[in-house]
Amino acid sequence: MENPRIKKGLGVIILLLFLSTTCLPIVNASEGKPDLIIEDLLILPGHQPGEEEFRCQVKNVGDASTPSDKFIDITVTVRWKTFGLLPLIPVRKFTASAANSLAPGETNNIPFAYSDSMPIFGFYEFYCTVNPKATIDESNYQNNLKTETVLFILRLSLNSWF
Secondary structure (H helix, E strand, O other): OOOHHHHHHHHHHHHHHHHHHHOOOOOOOOOOOOOEEEEEEEEEEOOOOOOEEEEEEEEEOOOOOOOOOOOEEEEEEEEEEEOOOEEEEEEEEEEEEEOOOOOOOOEEEEEEEEHHHOOOOEEEEEEEEEOOOOOOOOOOOOOOEEEEEEEEOOOOOHHHOO
16 A cells, blocks of 8 residues: 555655756855965075075965955964974064955965075974965865975075174
């Protein structure tokens, strides 16, 4: 024996599930928000011989531009890696800002230090964070940190000897 009520009820449920997945508009919570990431740590030649400039390459991978009235902030913590293995001792901390707005897909290189403020020798771990205080409303705050290991080998500038 078949129960016609169960068949009709099951048919109505299947129809409602189908309509709810195909006809209702989908609202994405991240729609219309920027999403900032640190794409790379750049070490570029400076203005003087033997000088290097350290920059964080920040990219907006979100759907909207960052607000033009807010700064894009970064913090960089440099930690000495004991015997090249464990990042234990923080030796430097830098903060920097950029005033220009980033459109979706656009990048900006934010300078934060020069070689004269960096350690001379050893392995160091760079912890780079963009938007550390969450002043810009983003769709994802989980991707704002990038770490990179850098080896410094006895860098001496001839200008410091004379």
